[in-house]
Amino acid sequence: MKKTSGTKGAAKDIxxxxxxxxxxxxxxxxxxIDPYAPLERWELDSVEVMxxxxxxxKRLGRPVEPSILWGKMSLRALARELTRA
Amino acid sequence: xxxxxxxxxFLFLPxxxxxYWGLRERKKQNLFLLAASWLFYGSxxxxxxxxxxxxxxxxxxxxxxxHAQADDALRRRWLYLxxxxxxxxxxxxKYFGFFTQSAAQVFQALGLPLKPPILDxxxxxxxxxxxxxxMSYVVDVYRRKIAPESDPTAFALFIAFFPQLVAGPIERAQxxxxxxxxxRRMRLESFYEGGWLVLWGVFKKVVVADNLARGVNRVFDxxxxxxxxxxxxxxxxxxxxxxxxxSGYSDIACGLGRFFGFxxxxxxxxxxxxxxxxxxxxxxxxxxxxxxxxxxxxPLCGDGVGLAHRLAALLLTTGLIGLWHGAxxxxxxxxxxxxxxxxxxxxxxxxxxxMKQNGIFPVxxxxxxxxxxxxxLFFLFVSMFLFRVHSLEQAFSxxxxxxxxxxxxxxxxxxxxxxxxxxxxxxQEVREERSKDRFAALRGGVLPRALWYLFLLYAxxxxxxxxxxxxxxxxx
Numbered sequence: 001m002k003k004t005s006g007t008k009g010a011a012k013d014i015x016x017x018x019x020x021x022x023x024x025x026x027x028x029x030x031x032x033i034d035p036y037a038p039l040e041r042w043e044l045d046s047v048e049v050m051x052x053x054x055x056x057x058k059r060l061g062r063p064v065e066p067s068i069l070w071g072k073m074s075l076r077a078l079a080r081e082l083t084r085a
Numbered sequence: 086x087x088x089x090x091x092x093x094x095f096l097f098l099p100x101x102x103x104x105y106w107g108l109r110e111r112k113k114q115n116l117f118l119l120a121a122s123w124l125f126y127g128s129x130x131x132x133x134x135x136x137x138x139x140x141x142x143x144x145x146x147x148x149x150x151x152h153a154q155a156d157d158a159l160r161r162r163w164l165y166l167x168x169x170x171x172x173x174x175x176x177x178x179k180y181f182g183f184f185t186q187s188a189a190q191v192f193q194a195l196g197l198p199l200k201p202p203i204l205d206x207x208x209x210x211x212x213x214x215x216x217x218x219x220m221s222y223v224v225d226v227y228r229r230k231i232a233p234e235s236d237p238t239a240f241a242l243f244i245a246f247f248p249q250l251v252a253g254p255i256e257r258a259q260x261x262x263x264x265x266x267x268x269r270r271m272r273l274e275s276f277y278e279g280g281w282l283v284l285w286g287v288f289k290k291v292v293v294a295d296n297l298a299r300g301v302n303r304v305f306d307x308x309x310x311x312x313x314x315x316x317x318x319x320x321x322x323x324x325x326x327x328x329x330x331x332s333g334y335s336d337i338a339c340g341l342g343r344f345f346g347f348x349x350x351x352x353x354x355x356x357x358x359x360x361x362x363x364x365x366x367x368x369x370x371x372x373x374x375x376x377x378x379x380x381x382x383x384p385l386c387g388d389g390v391g392l393a394h395r396l397a398a399l400l401l402t403t404g405l406i407g408l409w410h411g412a413x414x415x416x417x418x419x420x421x422x423x424x425x426x427x428x429x430x431x432x433x434x435x436x437x438x439x440m441k442q443n444g445i446f447p448v449x450x451x452x453x454x455x456x457x458x459x460x461x462l463f464f465l466f467v468s469m470f471l472f473r474v475h476s477l478e479q480a481f482s483x484x485x486x487x488x489x490x491x492x493x494x495x496x497x498x499x500x501x502x503x504x505x506x507x508x509x510x511x512x513q514e515v516r517e518e519r520s521k522d523r524f525a526a527l528r529g530g531v532l533p534r535a536l537w538y539l540f541l542l543y544a545x546x547x548x549x550x551x552x553x554x555x556x557x558x559x560x561x
Contacts, residue, residue: 026435032442041441043363043434046378047386047395070367 014056015079021052022075035076039069056082086128088290088337097125102344111268115238118345122247126211133209136174137245143170144219145240148226148233160227167223175216178208183412211251213409215244217376222258224380231258239265248341252334254352254372261347269346278524282340285513285526288541289333291549293506297326300499305473310486314496317487322503324469328356329510331370351523358518360457362426362464377406396432400424410472419471426464509540 015035023030025048033042044052046066053066060082068078086093101121108114127134147167154160176184185202192199222243225231234240243261244250304311304319311319335352342349356368366374385398400421407420474480516525526537 026438028435028439040361040364042438043361043430045395045431046382050383
């Protein structure tokens with residue numbers, strides 16, 4: 001139970017970090033970034049994707065494949081996926 | 086020796102395959118594969134082989150020297166030596182004539198007539214591909230991303246491995262070297278997968294690409310305007326021809342790799358299913374675009390986060406990608422066109438996303454998806470048109486035909502050929518895209534599978550041209 005809430009908390013952290021990163025890249029307010037929207041909608045470029053993947057890597061302490069930030073997954077689903085592994 | 090030739094399929098491949106698996110010991114297998122790869126390459130021209138061996142030797146030595154130096158300045162010196170040799174060889178063999186003639190034209194325009202030296206230089210096949218591969222290895226050693234390879238046979242095989250030597254995929258050392266260094270086992274599944282990839286690749290090349298090439302060449306070799314329908318069909322056909330030619334080659338390369346126990350990178354991820362222009366470039370010739378992203382675009386961007394900096398880096402990178410394809414200004418124009426489109430999309434991105442967020446543009450629903458897809462396809466066809474023409478003048482001249490919308494008998498026949506060839510291609514690609522499984526053709530009932538393979542084989546035998554036609558990307 002404790003582990004589940006810990007994982008949920010980590011997923012929430014990653015999701016917030018990703019939302020902030022996307023908002024910063026697009027110069028949009030963070031509240032306009034829908035965590036349920038597919039990542040491809042944000043049209044992130046290579047530099048932004050590398051930067052965000054690097055941030056997530058630092059937080060999780062393991063390598064993260066940057067190309068996952070171009071997929072059809074939502075920010076929320078991605079954050080859950082990353083913290084589950 | 087071409088992949089789609091009888092010599093290759095009925096002589097070279099069976100002999101290499103039998104001896105390779107007969108050897109069993111990894112070091113002997115590597116040595117034999119290297120000898121076979123050099124023989125394969127030397128069959129074009131033995132002088133090309135000496136250049137390949139020279140480049141391999143220089144990069145092998147530079148990798149070791151970079152790793153051995155503790156001093157950054159010395160490390161950089163060895164890196165520069167390797168880059169100078171690689172770019173020097175590429176520049177001389179591929180671009181010497183182009184740059185001297187361009188310079189002469191500039192001087193002539195300034196009223197200073199200049200006679201450049203005329204050298205009849207033959208471009209060694211595959212030079213652009215293996216040079217990029219070797220450069221990425223040395224740069225990765227310099228960046229301390231990989232350790233240098235100390236076994237000269239393994240390194241030479243990494244550069245020369247025949248399935249991907251002449252037209253890619255431009256494999257990275259991180260992916261291929263560990264496979265060369267480890268034991269390979271004969272797996273039945275790999276043969277099935279390899280066999281399927283080879284069959285499908287040969288079908289795409291021999292049946293689809295080569296049969297579309299005739300109509301395409303007729304239109305693009307003409308200097309004057311051709312009727313609109315013929316031009317439009319030629320553009321559609323060329324797009325499909327190039328895709329089937331190059332992705333067919335890449336499939337065969339991956340399939341051959343599996344026959345020898347190697348997994349090579351995919352070069353194409355069904356690009357026509359991409360709904361965005363940016364997505365298209367992530368699915369088309371991925372090993373080249375990834376290379377330019379990692380070794381040109383990202384270093385050019387550096388820490389510069391300004392929009393102007395990023396757009397300039399993008400335009401320069403796409404221009405260089407165009408130039409990589411060939412020593413012709415039309416390729417540079419094609420690259421710059423792609424760069425301008427991508428830059429416009431990047432520049433307007435926040436605005437477009439805001440409009441979508443505010444409900445001004447729809448973001449969901451089939452209508453939105455269809456219009457997004459059609460926009461990406463329209464861009465793709467314009468881009469391919471610019472890639473195929475010999476010059477901008479020819480592009481304008483041919484485009485004049487769009488005003489004459491006359492459906493001639495020839496246009497109808499070309500449209501019919503295109504439609505018929507599209508059916509098996511779409512059938513297979515839709516299956517793979519839906520299942521996200523490149524080996525979807527190996528799943529399902531025995532009878533439908535057998536019928537599908539027989540159909541492909543039959544089409545290769547019946548509709549394939551008698552003489553093997555060279556791959557489009559061999560010229561690059």
